[in-house]
Amino acid sequence: MNQNDLLAEIFRINHQVDFDPEHNTLTHLSTGHTCALFIPASRCLLLLLEHQNSVVSQKELIRYGWGEHGVNITSNAFYQHIANIRRAFRELLPGQEIVVTIKRAGLLIPEEVHVTRHHRPPEGSVDVPEPTVTKKTVRRTELADLILTGAVLLSIVILGLSGERYHQLTEDNNYFYRNYIRYNITVANCTLYINKDGDRTVSPRLLTAIKEKGCDEYNQIYITSWTDWPRHSVLYCTTPELFTRERECVTFFYGDHYL
Secondary structure (H helix, E strand, O other): OOHHHHHOEEEEEOOOEEEEOOOOEEEEOOOOOEEEOOHHHHHHHHHHHHOOOOOEOHHHHHHHHHHHHHHHOOHHHHHHHHHHHHHHHHHHOOOOOOOEEEOOOEEEOOOOOOEEEEEOOOOOOOOOOOOOOOOOOOOHHHHHHHHHHHHHHHHHHHHHHHHHHHHHHHHHHOOOHHHEEEOOOOEOOEEEEEEOOOOOOOOHHHHHHHHHHOOOOOOEEEEEOOOOOOOEEEEEEOOOOOOOOOOOEEEEEEOHHHO
16 A cells, blocks of 8 residues: 555554544544654654554664655654654553564564554535525624624634744744753753653763863753663754744764763
């Protein structure tokens, strides 16, 4: 089945969560709570569901998730997207292991996970009855009151939508950084953070390397560390701008010598 056919389906996972590959979302059926996935992460999940109970290699997932751009994807970026999937499932299906790592082989969704497919209902398939129009004579004062009330309501709606959009943009811009927690050690002028779903430990050698590099400009340090990963990824970032929340970042990798 090609990718377009798969996008036309909804995958129901363990009778509780619907995965919509077209809109890159996971939604809990009872609560209505929705978790958004990065587009490459959504494609990786789609491939894993299509090959349930079979190991899919990292190379295959990168090729499917990123297409022709996959040759430039680092292991750090790949693991961040897989972590995006796992965080969503932990939030929606706590205590249930949906995506399993097979060391040195790849990932799989085990057979025990119940998955069913449902065709997406075609858009515009719901019949909407024509509205009934009732003629009514409105005096000039009533008309003025109606116009004023409508203008106020419209302003409230516009402000509400603007506020919601700003909130969504802010949340999207900070999505990556919310996956890190403050580390309890300060090095020079650096503020250290470490990924929540890693082993949450930093070796003295790595702390020394960070100190030697200095934090005069890039003073927000985000360390990604995995138990079975042979290197650390360290993201050096500037302090976010006050209004735009934009920041400049640069990534360094430290090998097993620093573990």
